[in-house]
Structure formats: structure tokens, C-alpha cells
Amino acid sequence: xxxxxxxxxxxxxxxxxxxxxxxxxxxxxxxxxxxxxxxxxxxxxxxxxxxxxxxxxxxxxxxxxxxxxxxxxxxxxxxxxxxxxxxxxxxxxxxxxxxxxxxxxxxxxxxxxxxxxxxxxxxxxxxxxxxxxxxxxxxxxxxxxxxxxxxxxxxxxxxxxxxxxxxxxxxxxxxxxxxxxxxxxxxxxxxxxxxxxxxxxxxxxxxxxxxxxxxxxxxxxxxxxxxxxxxxxxxxxxxxxxxxxxxxxxxxxxxxxxxxxxxxxxxxxxxxxxxxxxxxxxxxxxxxxxxxxxxxxxxxxxxxxxxxxxxxxxxxxxxxxxxxxxxxxxxxxxxxxxxxxxxxxxxxxxxxxxxxxxxxxxxxxxxxxxxxxxxxxxxxxxxxxxxxxxxxxxxxxxxxxxxxxxxxxxxxxxxxxxxxxxxxxxxxxxxxxxxx
Amino acid sequence: xxxxxxxxxxxxxxxxxxxxxxxxxxxxxxxxxxxxxxxxxxxxxxxxxxxxxxxxxxxxxxxxxxxxxxxxxxxxxxxxxxxxxxxxxxxxxxxxxxxxxxxxxxxxxxxxxxxxxxxxxxxxxxxxxxxxxxxxxxxxxxxxxxxxxxxxxxxxxxxxxxxxxxxxxxxxxxxxxxxxxxxxxxxxxxxxxxxxxxxxxxxxxxxxxxxxxxxxxxxxxxxxxxxxxxxxxxxxxxxxxxxxxxxxxxxxxxxxxxxxxxxxxxxxxxxxxxxxxxxxxxxxxxxxxxxxxxxxxxxxxxxxxxxxxxxxxxxxxxxxxxxxxxxxxxxxxxxxxxxxxxxxx
Numbered sequence: 001x002x003x004x005x006x007x008x009x010x011x012x013x014x015x016x017x018x019x020x021x022x023x024x025x026x027x028x029x030x031x032x033x034x035x036x037x038x039x040x041x042x043x044x045x046x047x048x049x050x051x052x053x054x055x056x057x058x059x060x061x062x063x064x065x066x067x068x069x070x071x072x073x074x075x076x077x078x079x080x081x082x083x084x085x086x087x088x089x090x091x092x093x094x095x096x097x098x099x100x101x102x103x104x105x106x107x108x109x110x111x112x113x114x115x116x117x118x119x120x121x122x123x124x125x126x127x128x129x130x131x132x133x134x135x136x137x138x139x140x141x142x143x144x145x146x147x148x149x150x151x152x153x154x155x156x157x158x159x160x161x162x163x164x165x166x167x168x169x170x171x172x173x174x175x176x177x178x179x180x181x182x183x184x185x186x187x188x189x190x191x192x193x194x195x196x197x198x199x200x201x202x203x204x205x206x207x208x209x210x211x212x213x214x215x216x217x218x219x220x221x222x223x224x225x226x227x228x229x230x231x232x233x234x235x236x237x238x239x240x241x242x243x244x245x246x247x248x249x250x251x252x253x254x255x256x257x258x259x260x261x262x263x264x265x266x267x268x269x270x271x272x273x274x275x276x277x278x279x280x281x282x283x284x285x286x287x288x289x290x291x292x293x294x295x296x297x298x299x300x301x302x303x304x305x306x307x308x309x310x311x312x313x314x315x316x317x318x319x320x321x322x323x324x325x326x327x328x329x330x331x332x333x334x335x336x337x338x339x340x341x342x343x344x345x346x347x348x349x350x351x352x353x354x355x356x357x358x359x360x361x362x363x364x365x366x367x368x369x370x371x372x373x374x375x376x377x378x379x380x381x382x383x384x385x386x387x388x389x390x391x392x393x394x395x396x397x398x399x400x401x402x403x404x405x406x407x408x409x410x411x412x413x414x415x416x417x418x419x420x421x422x423x424x425x426x427x428x429x430x431x432x433x434x435x436x
Numbered sequence: 437x438x439x440x441x442x443x444x445x446x447x448x449x450x451x452x453x454x455x456x457x458x459x460x461x462x463x464x465x466x467x468x469x470x471x472x473x474x475x476x477x478x479x480x481x482x483x484x485x486x487x488x489x490x491x492x493x494x495x496x497x498x499x500x501x502x503x504x505x506x507x508x509x510x511x512x513x514x515x516x517x518x519x520x521x522x523x524x525x526x527x528x529x530x531x532x533x534x535x536x537x538x539x540x541x542x543x544x545x546x547x548x549x550x551x552x553x554x555x556x557x558x559x560x561x562x563x564x565x566x567x568x569x570x571x572x573x574x575x576x577x578x579x580x581x582x583x584x585x586x587x588x589x590x591x592x593x594x595x596x597x598x599x600x601x602x603x604x605x606x607x608x609x610x611x612x613x614x615x616x617x618x619x620x621x622x623x624x625x626x627x628x629x630x631x632x633x634x635x636x637x638x639x640x641x642x643x644x645x646x647x648x649x650x651x652x653x654x655x656x657x658x659x660x661x662x663x664x665x666x667x668x669x670x671x672x673x674x675x676x677x678x679x680x681x682x683x684x685x686x687x688x689x690x691x692x693x694x695x696x697x698x699x700x701x702x703x704x705x706x707x708x709x710x711x712x713x714x715x716x717x718x719x720x721x722x723x724x725x726x727x728x729x730x731x732x733x734x735x736x737x738x739x740x741x742x743x744x745x746x747x748x749x750x751x752x753x754x755x756x757x758x759x760x761x762x763x764x765x766x767x768x769x770x771x772x773x774x775x776x777x778x779x780x781x
Contacts (some may be wrong), residue, residue: 106629204716219494220720250491250656255700259715276630280702284710303706321634322704323663325773329682330641331663333634339599414584414642415635 058190068239068271069095069118074131076110076117078124083344087113089295090131092370096238100265102282102303105292108340111275112161114292115241119156120148135239153184157237159261161244163224167216174212175228177234184235199230203260222253226260233264240265243275251275258285259372279319283307291315294341294351297370311373311385315358317409335415337405350383357409358384358394440475441750442495442756448515451479452650453503458512459709464724471723473509474674480618485644485651485771487665487682489658491698493723495674495758498653500620503652504536516772517617534564537611541623543603547595547610557610564614579609582646583639601632605639612647620652620679625660626654637664658697662686667756668696673731674723676750680757690759690767692736698773723769731761738763 047373076088088110095101103111117124117129120140133140135155143151157262168176177196182188187195193212200208203226225245232240246254262285265272274286282289282303289306291299291314299312310316320334338355341347347354353363360383368381371399384391398406408415440457448454460473478485488496502509505521508757514521516535521691524532540546547556554576561572577587583605585730595603611619619642625633641664643649655661661668662682670678670685670693689695699711719750720735721727727734733743748760753768761767 020649059501106631206716217550251658251702252491252696254599254702255711256714256716257711258702262712263715278702279630280704283702283704283706307704309707318630319704321631323634323637323657323659323706325659325686326660327663329662329665332637332641334640335634336631339601339632382558414639 001266039227060414066096068097068136070132070134072096072132073116074117074129074136076113076122076127076129076132079126079128080344085343086295086346087343088117088129091292091295091297093220093290093297093300095271095273097271098237098269099287100274100285102286102289103273103275103292104277104279104282104289104356106277106318106340107303108343109292110295111277112243115158115243115273115275119152119158119241120145121158129344139241150184152166153180153232153237155237156239156241156395157232157235158243159225159228159232159240160246160387162248163228164248166228167224169216172212172215176227177231178211180231183337195234196230199234200227202233202264203230205230217345220253221249222257225249225253225257229257229260233268235262236268237270239273239368240273241273241275244277245274246281247276247278253283253337271345278321278322279315291318294346295343296351296381298382299378299380301373301376301380305376307376308374309378309387311378311380311387312352313358313384313386313391314352316386317357320409332411334409334411337408337415346371350381355405357398357403357406358386358391359398359403359405360384360394440477440747441760442477443750443752444676445477446481448518451482452467452482452517453486454479454513454515455499455503456513456515458499458502459496459510460502460589461510461547471674471726473502474726475512476671476674478669478676478679480652482617483644483652484667485665485670487661488654488671489656489661489668490671490676491637491656493673493720495723496671497622499671500538500622500652503618503620504533504538515723526636534560534614535617537614537616537619539607539611539619539621539624540596543600543607543624543625544595546607547603550660551687552592552594553585553606554587556595557606560610560614574607575613579612580606582612583609584635585609590597592658597695598631600628601635604628604632604636608636608640608643612643612649615647616649618650618652618710620654622654623656624653625654626657632719633660635656640664657701659701669700670697673721673726675731676760677732678757678759678761678772679750680759682756684754684757686773688754688768689772690753690757690764691732691761692738692767693732694772695767695772696735730760738766 042163072092074088074091078087091114096153103114105111113122118133120143122129129141131141137157167173174193174196177199178192180196181192197208197212205211205223205226219227245255245261258281261272264270270283274282276282286303288300288302290297291312293314298307299310299315306315310319317334317336321336323333336355341351349365349367350356350363353359357364362383368383370379370381372379382396395406399410407413442456445454445773455478457474458473458476462470462472465469476499478486488499502512508522512522514534519532521529521532554573557576557580558572561575565575566572580587580590581628585602585605598606625636628636640651644651649741653661653664662685665682668680668682668685669676670691672693677693678685685694686698687700721731728744729746730743730748734740742762748762750758750760752758755765
């Protein structure tokens with residue numbers, strides 16, 4: 001089964017519906033063989049029957065599962081002295097082939113741990129991951145580290161945030177590339193070197209022959225990130241995680257690196273996950289966006305739908321906090337009060353409630369599930385979604401009552417990180433009694 | 437400039453700080469010289485925020501540190517309130533330096549991890565301020581309160597017990613405690629999340645009004661710089677390209693490098709035009725061996741022969757708008773970023 005699946009994954013998918021043409025032909029032959037008597041006679045023996053089963057089952061499995069990656073109720077907890085850190089707490093998502101997903105959130109929202117959990121890179125002894133990560137129909141969480149080694153690089157690869165620390169400082173970049181190529185593709189010596197230089201050229205590193213012998217410190221930050229991308233792309237992975245690939249870089253270099261990733265994705269027909277804290281970075285470069293807060297997805301939608309009709313107050317707050325170059329100078333930014341929640345003792349109810357300008361008593365008690373919106377393949381987890389009349393009412397009521405985060409969002413007071421959860425709870429619960 | 441010139445300087449009596457022909461050079465081990473800052477002139481009026489923007493390695497931090505004489509610049513004048521700091525002796529400089537304070541990029545490593553926050557913020561006072569501990573604490577707690585930190589809660593804690601945003605607030609309180617005339621903020625928000633960044637930027641604006649501060653704000657993100665600054669200077673490879681009132685810099689960018697920076701800012705709008713063709717990174721020129729003439733010419737789409745022969749000089753192209761480029765007319769003839777998205781007032 002594993003063998004056939006690997007064989008199958010070697011086929012080139014067609015861009016249209018994701019089913020490989022060879023697979024479609026096989027399916028056709030298989031069906032023909034079963035329905036047409038003449039055809040069935042020609043290949044009527046047990047061996048062929050067995051071949052049908054072994055070949056068709058994985059094909060059928062992929063036909064019913066068009067998504068490259070399906071994550072279901074993934075949870076990653078870290079056991080620390082102070083308690084259990086619920087870094088990823090029940091994330092489900094599916095990733096269709098060839099699409100780009102943006103995962104957005106502040107530091108501590110669990111976006112990096114999520115991508116590392118999917119790739120099985122959380123190796124520390126205090127980490128436990130439960131749930132399901134199905135990649136091309138195979139469960140990754142059941143695999144041994146040795147099996148994962150064959151998946152890393154060849155099937156799924158990652159570009160990390162800091163290109164200085166993800167490259168070995170005492171090994172020439174050429175060696176770091178060929179090492180990877182030799183292990184996975186079984187080529188050696190001159191051939192590996194040629195391939196490495198081709199890769200350096202494909203990520204637009206000038207004079208790749210000379211750069212091949214450089215150490216990482218001899219390259220600029222942007223060049224180093226290009227080397228990391230070349231290493232990640234070396235074995236033509238089908239899925240690429242880019243974890244804050246441009247956060248450490250200048251804005252001009254960021255633009256080039258994001259373009260480079262987009263070009264490589266198109267040329268190689270890759271599926272990509274772009275993890276970032278900047279909604280500006282994902283806006284023009286992703287098909288779908290998932291916004292994470294406190295280890296969960298709080299809003300998920302196709303990019304255009306998200307920007308046109310965002311529903312979650314956290315997404316709105318993130319977007320409003322970005323300084324925009326077309327605003328006049330000294331425009332007061334809409335800051336979010338407080339900071340990401342303590343993941344050991346998260347607030348009860350909605351985890352964003354202590355910072356949310358629309359907070360209502362219900363939010364403090366009941367946690368909203370991720371619910372589908374009526375239109376546009378859009379889901380969000382909020383009782384008082386942005387744009388609804390309930391939210392408008394909640395905002396006005398909070399403003400009148402003087403709830404800290406609403407005043408701060410309205411620009412009436414200075415936002416700080418010192419907002420106390422208990423203070424909010426008290427204020428909002430007082431609101432409830434005022435209603436009665 | 438990437439050129440030189442002083443057309444953008446205002447009369448000396450109108451400004452708090454005036455930098456003239458500042459040169460900062462560092463020797464390398466093999467006997468060559470890194471030209472970090474090459475003849476920069478700038479000035480800042482009292483109560484103004486000057487933004488200094490450019491890519492890493494353009495000399496913006498070196499310029500900021502040279503104001504504080506950290507280290508002493510190779511040549512040039514740094515006049516604070518009429519005194520040239522470069523000519524002062526060590527003791528006098530030590531005294532005058534209390535008027536200029538600095539906020540650094542990494543909030544956590546700029547606070548001593550082994551000292552209590554109360555001590556960290558009071559340290560400048562122990563050298564220069566009132567000697568009485570209670571008096572010191574009154575000042576410190578007032579400032580911690582002003583930056584949104586609960587003084588009694590923070591007093592006996594250490595830096596690692598605070599988040600990055602809170603540490604940056606504490607650094608700001610420490611800079612304010614000497615009641616400086618000028619604060620140099622060296623990338624104060626680049627290490628912070630966008631939500632915390634907004635808090636700090638708003639707070640700096642409020643503190644500026646409350647304490648009448650003058651700020652030099654150094655950053656690589658033009659959107660951030662534009663938000664907080666009254667006037668912006670764009671730097672490239674140790675030279676100044678463009679100096680302008682900040683709204684104008686966006687509505688009418690006159691230097692090709694300013695345009696490049698503006699076009700690179702990621703816009704949080706999926707429908708905004710996005711140039712996805714630019715992939716290649718030309719080999720960036722090194723400050724050890726900068727290009728002749730205009731230093732930006734190797735990356736400039738408009739470069740001609742004159743750019744390699746003559747260094748462009750700062751010239752006025754409008755009200756408080758100066759640029760050093762041989763081809764200003766050609767730049768201004770092209771549609772700018774604001775034509776696609778007009779400024780909303």
C-alpha cells in the first residue's frame with residue numbers, strides 16, 4: 001500500500017482537477033474491464049484482479065480526497081512547569097492541490113507550532129500532538145521519524161523565518177545543498193553539484209558558481225533566504241510551508257522573495273502555506289486565509305471574501321492596526337488592547353473576549369464554534385460578528401458603558417498591554433446586570 | 437543622492453539639531469574603509485519628528501548614533517542647540533549627552549536582565565538626577581505610569597518577566613527620565629507585532645505632545661515612518677536621496693528609490709495592483725566600494741551616463757521638498773503610487 005501510494009505520488013497531476021491523467025486512464029480501463037464482457041475475458045485472472053485492487057484503491061482514495069492535506073482536530077500541547085501550554089488547540093483545515101493558504105496571527109497565536117506539528121517537527125519530549133494529519137491520504141502522525149525523513153524535502157518542505165540560523169554557519173552553502181540532493185535523489189559528486197548550481201540559478205542568485213563555495217555569513221539576508229528556498233525546493237516538494245519567510249528582511253527584499261516564491265509555486269505546481277503576522281503580505285499572494293488566535297482558527301475564507309466582508313473582530317482589529325501609507329501623517333492607529341492570551345490558563349468563553357471591542361456577557365461564558373457564513377465558503381467563530389446589527393448594538397452599548405477595549409478601538413483612550421482580564425469580565429458582567 | 441548638498445537645511449536659529457557633512461567611516465581588517473555615512477546634512481526643529489528611512493546598511497543607524505557621538509563621526513558637525521558636540525571634551529560631552537537619549541530596536545536585550553525594572557529606569561537619575569531615592573522613585577513611577585506600566589507591579593520585576601511591547605515601554609520610560617531635548621528611536625517597533633506596534637506608535641505620539649519631545653525616528657518601513665513623522669529623509673548607501681514633508685513624500689515621490697520603497701510596501705488589499713515580476717536581486721553595491729556619481733544608479737531604472745559621472749546635488753522641487761536626482765522631471769512625469777490610491781483625508 002505504501003509502495004503503491006509512493007508510486008502514485010510520483011505521477012504529475014494535471015492542473016485542472018488534480019487527478020493525474022494516468023490515473024484517469026487506469027480508472028477507465030478498470031471500469032471497462034468490469035463492464036465489458038470481452039475485455040473482462042482478456043484479463044480475467046486473479047493476478048489482474050489483485051492488481052486492480054492494489055492500484056485502484058489508492059486512486060479511488062485520492063479521487064474522494066482531492067485535498068493534498070487534510071488536518072483534523074489537531075492539538076499540540078507542551079507540558080511545562082507552570083502547566084500545559086495549549087499551543088494548537090483543535091485546528092481543522094484542508095488544503096486543495098495547487099492553492100496557497102495564508103495563516104495569519106500575532107506571535108503566540110500558534111501559527112508556527114501548527115505548521116511544525118503538521119510536518120512533525122515538534123520533537124521535544126514535552127510536546128504531545130493528537131488529531132489527524134492526512135497527506136495524500138496517509139496519516140502523518142503515525143509515521144516513524146525514519147519514515148518522515150523520506151517525506152521531508154521530497155513531499156513537504158519548509159522555509160524558516162531566520163535564514164541565518166536555519167543554515168549551518170560553518171558549512172559552505174554548496175555543501176548544504178548537495179547534501180540534501182544526494183540524500184533524497186541519490187545523485188552524487190559532479191551531478192549533485194550541477195543540480196545545486198541550477199537550483200541557485202533558479203532562485204536568481206547571481207554568479208551561482210562562485211556563490212556555491214561561500215559560507216552563509218558571506219551572503220546578505222535576502223541571499224541567504226534564497227539559499228534556504230533553494231534547499232527547500234531541491235527535491236521538488238508538493239507542499240511548501242513558508243514560516244514568516246520575509247519577516248527578518250527589508251521591505252524591498254521581502255517583495256522580491258515573495259515574488260520568487262510565487263513564481264516557483266507556479267512553475268512547480270506546488271501547494272503552499274504562507275505563515276505570517278502581516279495581513280499585507282498575504283493579501284495579494286494567497287487564495288485562502290486562516291486567521292489564528294490562541295491556538296484556534298477564528299476565521300477562514302477565500303482571500304478576497306475575507307478582505308471584502310471580514311466577520312471576526314480579531315481580523316478587523318489586525319487589519320486596522322496596520323499603518324497605511326495612504327493615510328495622512330499622524331493618523332491615530334486603532335490598537336488592540338492587551339496581548340495574546342496566556343495559553344496555560346486561557347480566558348473562559350471566547351478567547352479574544354478580553355481584548356474584543358464588541359464583547360458581551362455571552363462571550364465570557366460560551367466559546368463560539370467555527371460556524372459557516374451564509375455565503376462564500378467563509379467561516380468564523382464569533383457570537384457578534386462584525387457587520388451584524390448585534391455587533392453594532394454591542395459596540396454602542398460598550399462605548400456608552402466605557403468598556404476599555406471599545407474606548408481604545410474608538411481611539412478615545414490609550415491602549416496598553418496592562419488590561420486585566422478580570423477588569424473586563426467585571427465591566428461586562430456589570431453591563432449584563434445593567435441590562436436587567 | 438544619492439547626492440550631497442545642504443539646500444534642504446533651514447536657518448540654524450530655527451532648528452534644535454543640525455548635522456552638517458556628517459561622515460562615518462569604519463576601517464576593515466584588510467585596510468579598506470566602509471563608507472557608512474558619506475556627507476549627510478540634516479536638521480530637526482524643536483517638537484518635530486524626523487523620519488529616517490532606508491534599507492539595512494544604508495547608514496541610518498550610523499547617522500543616529502553619530503548624533504550621540506557613539507562613536508564620534510569621522511568628520512562633520514553635529515550642532516545641538518548651537519553647541520557642536522563633535523568638539524566637546526569627554527566630560528563636557530557626558531554632560532551634554534543627557535539631552536539626547538536613545539531607544540533601541542531589541543527591547544528585551546536593551547534592558548539589563550539582572551537588574552530590577554525600578555533600578556533600570558532610575559539609573560540615569562543616579563548619575564545625573566536627584567540623589568534622594570524617594571525623589572527618584574517619584575519620577576520613575578510617574579514615567580512608568582505615563583508609558584502604561586503599573587509602577588508598583590514592575591518595580592521589583594526583571595526584564596524577562598515582561599513581553600517585548602512592555603519592555604519597549606520601559607525603555608521609553610528610561611529615555612524620558614532625563615527629560616531629554618531629543619530622542620533617537622532606532623527601529624523601535626520593527627521587532628514588535630503589528631498590534632503592539634500600533635500601541636507603541638500611538639503612545640509615542642501622545643508622549644510627544646505631553647512632554648514636547650523632538651524625535652528622530654529610524655525605520656525601514658516607510659508606512660510606519662510616514663505615520664509618525666512630520667518630515668522624512670530617505671537614505672541610500674550613506675547618502676540622502678530625498679527630504680520632504682511626509683504626506684508629500686507619498687503623494688509626490690520624486691526620487692526613484694523612494695518610489696521603489698513605496699511600491700514594495702505590502703498593501704492589505706487583495707485588489708491592490710501588485711508587481712509580481714520583480715524577482716531578481718541585483719548584487720547590491722557595497723559601502724566599501726560605492727558606485728561613482730549617484731550611488732543609486734546601479735539599481736535605478738532611469739540611470740544615464742551623467743549619473744555615473746556627476747553626483748546629484750540636493751535641490752528644492754517644491755514647498756519643503758528636496759531631492760537629489762538628475763532625472764527628477766522624468767520621475768515626476770511617471771504616475772506615482774498615490775495616483776492609483778489617492779490619499780484619504
